[in-house]
Amino acid sequence: MYHSNIAITLRKSILDPQGKAVEHAIHSLGLTSVHDVRIGKRIELSIDSSTKEEAEQITEQVCKKLLANPVMEDYSFIVEKIEQG
Amino acid sequence: MSKTKFGIVVFPGSNCDHDAYRAAKHIMGQEAHYIWHKDSSIGDADVIILPGGFSYGDYLRTGAIARFSPVMKEVVRFAKNGGTVIGICNGFQILLEAGMLPGVMLRNSSLKFVCKFIQLKVENAETRFTSECEVGDVLRIPVAHGDGNYFASREIIDSLQEHGQIVFRYCSRAGDIDDVSNPNGSLSNIAGIINKEGNVMGMMPHPERAVDLSLGSADGKKIFQSMIESLVLS
Numbered sequence: 527m528y529h530s531n532i533a534i535t536l537r538k539s540i541l542d543p544q545g546k547a548v549e550h551a552i553h554s555l556g557l558t559s560v561h562d563v564r565i566g567k568r569i570e571l572s573i574d575s576s577t578k579e580e581a582e583q584i585t586e587q588v589c590k591k592l593l594a595n596p597v598m599e600d601y602s603f604i605v606e607k608i609e610q611g
Numbered sequence: 612m613s614k615t616k617f618g619i620v621v622f623p624g625s626n627c628d629h630d631a632y633r634a635a636k637h638i639m640g641q642e643a644h645y646i647w648h649k650d651s652s653i654g655d656a657d658v659i660i661l662p663g664g665f666s667y668g669d670y671l672r673t674g675a676i677a678r679f680s681p682v683m684k685e686v687v688r689f690a691k692n693g694g695t696v697i698g699i700c701n702g703f704q705i706l707l708e709a710g711m712l713p714g715v716m717l718r719n720s721s722l723k724f725v726c727k728f729i730q731l732k733v734e735n736a737e738t739r740f741t742s743e744c745e746v747g748d749v750l751r752i753p754v755a756h757g758d759g760n761y762f763a764s765r766e767i768i769d770s771l772q773e774h775g776q777i778v779f780r781y782c783s784r785a786g787d788i789d790d791v792s793n794p795n796g797s798l799s800n801i802a803g804i805i806n807k808e809g810n811v812m813g814m815m816p817h818p819e820r821a822v823d824l825s826l827g828s829a830d831g832k833k834i835f836q837s838m839i840e841s842l843v844l845s
Binding site for chain 2: 544
């Protein structure tokens, strides 16, 4: 079995008002060196698969078809094998 | 004259389905029936309404899960055959996620849910949704949404403009398209668009909530009346 850890963020070209609001809050903590705050989603899933390649392929498909909307979002993921038992 | 049959799709979380039903049946005097999202048929509907609400709790993205509902296959087929489909608010978001209209909805630029009357300028009156209006008419219709900030690439916006697919823009009472009158940050003040074929329209404002002067406005009736007239003529 494999485990996918997926990160979805708004594309760089799109203004992220939530990120902006959080950035302002961070600045009001006095931490003015912080910038480019972007807020996204993290999605985890497990896949019954015998190879890592297949698990990656399935993750890619799920991201493309459902989890991310390519007009506004980018995605990235890490697939790892889980030891069963 | 035979009555127009409005089919109103009900998703789990739809909450403007009853308003749409009442507007179609009791105000406009037409026929209306609900279509459960798990149905595999839309019956003999002449017009499909995808109503407002929070289908699937807005999980993942607004409209993202509803497009996988069994009935959507039939709605897509109906639209491909030229059938009239209107998506209102969450229904618009579903049309975008289903790829039946271009673009996406981002969170309102204010980050706040906006619920108020706004003004809409009719940009294209030669559609089956606006034939009872004139270009430049200002309609008073309420919005109620958290994700109504229309976004698409510059090429798509230019193409929408070029093909007359921008049907409504947010405007001032005087009809000026300005930032102050834009409730959500939508590009080019876009409030409603239509597909190239002219049979599928999405709009964020709620015409079904503006069909009686006792509700503050009856301007929404023009949109229902246009759809009814277009079917009589066809």
